[in-house]
Amino acid sequence: MSEQAHFLAVDIGASSGRVMLGRWDGSYIALEEIHRFSNGIVERNGHLFWDVNRLWRETQKGMQRYAAQENQALLVSVGIDTWAVDYALLDAHGELIGDPYAYRDPRNEGMAELVDAIIPPEELYECTGLQRLPFNTLYQLYAERSGPRLATATTLLLMPDLFHYWFTGVRVAEYTNATTTMMLDARQRVWAIDLLERLGLPARILPPLVMPGTRLGPLVSEVQHTIGLHRPVEVIAVGTHDTASAVAAIPGLDAQSAYISSGTWSLVGVERTEPLTSAEARRLNVTNEGGVYGTIRLLKNVSGLWLLQECQRRWNEEGHQLTWDAIIAQAETAPPLRSLIDPDAPEFLAVGDMPARIRDYCRRTGQPIPEMVGEIARCCLESLALRYRQVIDALERLTGQSITTVRIVGGGSQNTLLCQLTADA
Template sequence: MTTRNVAAVDLGAESGRIILGRFNGKKLLLEEVHRFANRPVTIHGHRFWNIPGLWDETLIGLRKARQRAGSLDSIGVDTWGVDYGLVDRNGFLLGLPFQYRDQRTSTIMEQVCALIPRERIYAHTGIQFLPFNTLFQLTAHEYQQPGALAQAHRLLMIPDLFHNWLSGSMVSERTNASTTQCWDAVAGVWDVDLLTQLGLPTSMLPLVVEPGTPLGPVLAEWQDDLGSALVIAPATHDTGSAIAAAPVSSPDSWGYISSGTWSLVGVELPQPLISPGVLAANYTNEGGVFGTTRFLKNVMGLWLLQECQRQWARDGHTLDYETLSTDVAGVPAFAALVDPDDPRFLAPMNMPATMNAYLQEHGQEPLQAPAAFARCILESLVLRYCEVFRQMGILTGKDIKGVHVLGGGARNAWLNQWLANALGIPVIAGPHEATAYGNALMQLVGLGDLQSLAEVRTVAQRTATRLFEPQAAQHEAWQEAAGQFRALTGTH
């Protein structure tokens, strides 16, 4: 077949990438053509995404992709979940989108649950209760700016907003809509009754389409730059795209970690799993490709290390991952542990100081060396992952025999080997750019080159991965540390 050229716009909470994908009918090869930082802005004490800046960088990258390829068959955008933009009938923003770490939602979840029982919300949405979920953001928006939501023609999630500016479409895509806690996971529609009970308008809610849906050609205003490429909605939630790219060979016995700023730890199910026990454990049911469900829990992830690096840089000590990884070997194992999901780590002003305060509160010595912080974070994450997989096995009845680590965390050999040692099962790391890979694969579905999840996964299996086999001699030490971690976090 003629080689397909697709451009995957992959916007993460830390950086954005424009990836050119070339598909020859069997193998999909990726080439990064543009990368840029994603730096939120603070205005009047609130955090916003610099959406105009991200859009400008996206166009720069798409122009480069078209120049590199000669022509583009399609373009698709994925981003993080839960955040949104409000637009008028012409697609113009009615204000900068808030960043999910903004403090405006700090008490909203409790207020909403005082009005509507958690059991009712979960029975319909199946979504983990987190303070930044779109449901709570919208409630905060209405409290802070009464009437602003009613003035919007459409609420568009961040990737939907970019698709609108590229093609004029005003739809949402299911994997991202499912993260909002405004979507009925069982009925497959917006939970209008829930929003109405909270006094939130529903006329702004867009039509929802499946991943792999063509949205239309690039608008005439961009065709000189981008040609006549078709805009296709991939799994627009970045984790949805990443899991689509999991190089899975055994469909029923694998777990995954989409590892980056956040760690999304889960399994793939054929339908949502909603029960009082699942609610009590606070797991989430998000939409996956081809009607699957991503049953998972959000874990704070490499954000802790990223924020430590930012603080060290502010203090005049810039340290990259490679240096930290080398120095980690010299730090004693399990010298310090934290609960990565402690709320204080969501948006601290100074992550190292916040971690040391946590350690001292829990009878541990404060840390000094950057490598000691790094080892503490990585070991704590591994122990948290193990706890999540343990609970998940009980809730789902699945016997997980291997874990796929996807995304940036797949590059961290310490993290992946320790996870294999702790779980006692193989860890398959890669692809590193799983989100962009899955984005491109679902564009190929929209172009008609791939027809099923099985075909998508067959192509995904041709990517490069690294296998980490468990080291039996290390397993007992990790089991002992798991007991310490459960005592620290109060889990059973």
């Protein structure tokens, strides 16, 4: 492609979303953020949900800004990625059956153990290659096995595929996100229908799989007109798991490099050509996720900046109104290596009073109790950096390859203190 062209990319994470414009000038792509919006979990009647209709409106708003301000004739295609594991259910009329549950919803508690009683964990890991996490899609779906939503559902769509459906009317499951569900055969790269049938889950609701780069079709006319585009524009199924797209974009990623996709979650891993599902891999609880260009991302989910996001939310509720810059500035002046936590401890997973949980953890483990904002923030960041070190050491042992470079991408790459602490570790 030598001529000028425009591409729109929608990127929605667990804490924010954005619509990006990529301008191709024949040699390079320049990126411009044209709309950013918040995202967050909504609590209703004791359960946690995503307000996907608001996210859909914000996505269209960003595209409307493009349509009003830019040369539409240059627009080639649209792509979207989001976070993983969560899903929407559609009824027989193609309508959404309520807002999707958020992966931190308490309904998931105990589901992994119930599934274990039917399918041994060793067998499940050998087939899917997925890290055991309480919110994997399989466990979430098992929590709905006898509920009214699943009884009336005709289609399950992962979050980016819900937007694909609203964009084009096409119902598919893009491969990279499907690999995070614990419902896909990691080697055959097809739905693991047998697993669902043994659990009494309806495999009929799973849509066809498509690979990254698949052309899904043009925007439906209603959406095209709402956005203000003068002609149909094609929608492409990109690497719709945000980590898949992030890793695909990392320059210089080779056999001696590890990556950290740093955001609400930190995904720490290496790229491979085949899944690794050995007993040692299962013991280390690493995951095999599908990448763009047929790669496998061998990685571990680490709690990430969720810890500080929840702390900030709590501090702001208490009236402190602290910006990210203010929190990091206080962390920089706090005493180093005074208190440490396990970022992946179960008590840090749920929504709640994160500063109190961190203090309780330190009290219980006989460490100095962090009280001030800077002390708590420093505790979070140093604990993350050391956790990254642990995971990278484990990946070296598991793969037998030496890792000499760590490449950090995502929103957390802008946190210079965390990057420096990671380099130090």
